[in-house]
Amino acid sequence: MKHTLTFWAKRCALMLLLSLSAAFVKAQAPIVVEQGFGPATVVITATTGSSDACITYANPTDQSNNIGQNKTFSIASITGLSGSITYSWSIEGGATIVGSTTGTSVTVKPTIQTNRFNKARLYLNYTGTKKESVPNPCPPYTGNIDVDVATAGQVFVDLYQKFEYIDPIVGEACIEKDKTYAFSIRDMVSGNINLGIGTDIYTWNTTSIDLVGNQPYASGDNSAIAFDFTSSINGGEQIFVQVGKCNSTSIAHTFGKNLPVAEYEIDNYLAGCIPTSVGQIHITNSMKTGIVYRWELGNSNYTFASGSNTNSQDGITVNIGTEGGTIYLYSKADPAGSDYCTSAASGEIVEVIQIKRSLDEGVTLSGPTCVHPGTYNYALTPNVNTPLNWELPYGWTIDGANQNASNVSITVAEDADFGVISISTTTCPGDEIDVNVYVRPDELGEISTANVCLTNGSTAEVVFSVDEVNHTTGYVWTLPAGWNFKSGTATDAAEITVIPNGTNGGTVSVYAQGNCANSNTASIEIKLTPTTPGTIARDPSGCINKGLEDVVTFTVTNDPNATSYTWDLGGSGTGSSTANSIVVTTSGTGGPYVVKVRANNSCGSSADRTSVVSFAGNGTVNITRTDLIIGGTKIGEKLEADIVASSTYQWFRDGVFITNGRAIDIFDPEDPTPHDYCVVVTSNTSGCITRTCIQSGYNFRVGSSDEANAKVTVYPNPAANNVNVGITNTFKSASITVYALNGAVVYKSATSNVITPVDLSQLENGMYFVAVDVDGDKTMHKVQVTK
Structure with a gap:
């Protein structure tokens, strides 16, 4: 039975050993058994040095001096085991075991590892037996029996670094308000090793400094941190850092009194936008003891009107023309003695004074406001030598690279819109100059229609059109007198339908209406075919003289569609005319004659109008010539006209009246030149006149030498x-x-x-x-x- 119990006891003990799970135990303060497994409760204490889990480096800044302080850790107690217990110590990370690795205590020494695993984890492995109560395996016995069961376990302790010397904080001693600064300390505590040793924490704190957020700040295993400073430093303020879990003393970094930015004032222009009409400004600055100042003009066209680059209490006066630019005001601690400091490498800090320019009421834009597509020059008057913003309507673009000048070349595209050119300075966008600009309508082409010649009397619809153009608000058509637009159709479109009156042609014209100007006017002449002239009238209508240089006028009613007339006088006389009347010098005989006339225009000619005319008068009157002989010598001639009843006679020599009577005697032996003799016979009843002429053939020198x-x-x-x-x-x-x-x-x-x-x-x-x-x-x- 004893054997049986022993057998089952061993067998059960083995089963229990394999079934044990890990247990989480803690040692007595201040050393914490972080984690382990096994049935025992283990308490580990530091038996040399401080009673904590901190191990000390003599000088961590000198890796060649790899000397640390030894520290011994011992098992204060172990409960839950019986019989003989064995112990085995091991370590990982930034420490080594000095001496024996077995027994109830172990001595460790910190070391500096090149891989920065400078924390350490100390392991304790143990074995022993433990009494276990198990059910009795041998019937008919009941109840439990105690058996010895072999068991094993492990616990570990994390060891952290403690330093006899810690490097100072690295960072600016002079800082400025509203800037971000980085601070760091030597990377002394380590990151985690592969087994997951806990994090050493850098903890930062400040005094009398306004920072963004709350403090303290923890940067974990990162030895650097950045702060945003929201207030100025007046000197004496500090920033602290505590390194790791085992270094309770903080390292302090003290700040100096930072050099303040210079304060200035531009007289009369606190808003900072100076009109372009102001060519000179005065700037003063608040001078402080312990600080020296100097000025620089950032625009090469700026000049000092008073003052200089070395500041005086009265400030400086600067000639600025119409340009914007920068003026620099430098500050630095007085070399003769000052409690100010700066982080600037030059020892100076600078206040950049932006000279912003605004457009005042005296500035105007010159350039065309009503244009065809093309390129035009626009300029501000007077010239403003400061960068400008140009806002242009659609399709208007500034040529070249100088997009911000005060004198620009602008190209207007074919599809450009009308709108507003807005100009403002780049620094003072509220000072806007606005100019309305428009695009003129394009040139109109020719008017199209089916036929420029219409049948006289026709009132059929006629369509007229022009090619549509850009930039128009509509088309304005003008029709001949008496013509009308077709009812219900557009009258301002590029194509129209009209109803002629059938009695006259005329000019159809159109122009494109624009926002600022109209296009050219396109015109087309519409003609009607001419009608046959009416009855030919003559003036005078009664007696028409014969043989005289008299005239008769033939006339027809004018056709407004005719541009000319063609006359055929039929031998009735001579004359020339393309009008609706003609003046005819009669042929001297009574006729009858056939006179014809027709109307013409570019559309053709009418039929002839024919009229038979005859001239009234005294008939044909002849002159009889008789020689006058005296003493056998011809001394003259007798000229005698035919007898016309109830008539009077007048004689003319070379057109000059000489006498009355039916016959005349002429004697002129002293004048060898022949003369024209004419008799004019006037009827006392009808008033008709006939003229007949003869040339005297008498040679007055006959018979004389x-x-x-x-x-x-x-x-x-x-x-x-x-x-x-x-x-x-x-x-x-x-x-x-x-x-x-x-x-x-x-x-x-x-x-x-x-x-x-x-x-x-x-x-x-x-x-x-x-x-x-x-x-x-x-x-x-x-x-x-x-x-």
Whole structure:
């Protein structure tokens, strides 16, 4: 039975050993048994040095001096086991075991690992027996029996670093408000090792500093942290860091008094937008003891009007023209002595003063406001030498790279819209200049229609159209007088339908209406085919003279569609005209004549209008010529017109009236030039006039020689009682004979004198002829006797 119990006891003990699960136990404070498994409760204490789980490095900054302080850990108690117990110690991470690894205690020494696993985990493995109560396996016995069961377990303790010396915090000593700064300390505590040793924490804290968020700040295993400073540092403030779990003393970093940014004021322009009409500004700054200042002009066109780059209490006056730019105000601690500091490498901090420019009311935009598509120049007047924002309507673009200048070239596209050009400075966008701009309608092409020639009298619909153009608000059409748009159709479209009146053509015109101007006007001339002229009227309508330089006017009613007329006078006279009337010089005979006329235009010609005309008058009047002979010598001619009843006669020589009467006698032996003699016969009943002309064929030198005429003179002429006959050349014999107009001899005498007086005292007033015969050469001289 004992054997049986022993057998089952061993067998049951083995089963119990295999069925044990891990247990979580803790040692006595301050050392915590972090984790383990097995049936025992283990208490581990530090028996040398501090009674905690901290292991100390002598100098962690010097890895060549790999000396740490030994520390011994012992098993204070172990419960839950019986019989003989064995112990085995091991360690991982930043420490090593010095001496024995078995027994109830172990000594460890910290080491610096190149892989930064500078924490350590100390393991204790144990074996032993444990009493277990199990059911009695041997019937008929009942109840439980105690058996010894072999068991094993493990616990571990995490060891953390403690340093005799910790490096100072690295970071700025001079900081500025509203900036972010990074601070760090040497990476002293380690990250986790593979077995998961707990985290060493860097804990940061501050005094008298306003930071973003709450404090303290934990950066875990990260030895660096960044802070946003929301207030200025006045000097003496500190930032602290506590390193890891075993270093209770914080490292402090003290800040100096940061150099403040200079404070300035631009006189009269606190808003910062200076009108472009202001060419000079004055800037003052608040000067503080212990700080020195200097100025720089960031625009090469800026100049000092007063002051200089070295600041004075009165500040500076700067010529700024119309340009924006920057002015720099530098501050630094006075080299002669100051409690200010700065983190700037140059030792200076700078306040950048932006000179912003705004457009005042005196600035205007020059350039066309009503344009065709194309490229145009726009400029601000006066010139504003500051960057500008140009806002343009759709389809308007600034050419070139200089998009912000005050003088730009703008291209207007074919599909551009009208709208507003808005200009403002890039720094003061509220100072806007707005100019309305428009795009003119494109040029209209020709008007199209089916036929420019319409049938006279037709009122059929006619369609007119032009190609549509851009930038128009509608089309304005003008129709000939009496024409109308077709009812119900558009009158302002590019295509219209109209109803002509059938009686006249005219001009159809159209232009495209625009927002700022209209397009060119396109026109087309519409004509009607001409109608046949009406009755031909003549003026005068009664008696028309014959043989005179008289005229008659033929007229037809004007057709407004006709542009010319073609006349055929049919031999009635001469004349030329393309109008609806013609002035005709008559042919001198009565007719009848067939006169024709037709109307013309570019659409064609009408049919001829024919009229038969005859001229009234006195018929044909002839002139009869009869020679006048005196003493066998022809001395003139007698011209006699035909007899016309109840008529009067007038005679004209070369167009000059000479006498009345049906017949005239003409004597002109002294004038060798022929003359035109005309008689004008006027009917006392009808008023008709006939003119007939004849040229005198009398050669007044017949019977006389030039030599004889050269020898003889008769004077005075006219004479009262006598005349003298002078013979200038030597002669042998001469005779003188005086004739009346009827051929009677009233005086005759021979003479041998150079001058011979001839007595005419007995003759009546009138015309007489003196014939002189000198050596056979005869001359005839007309003498007028007037008493």
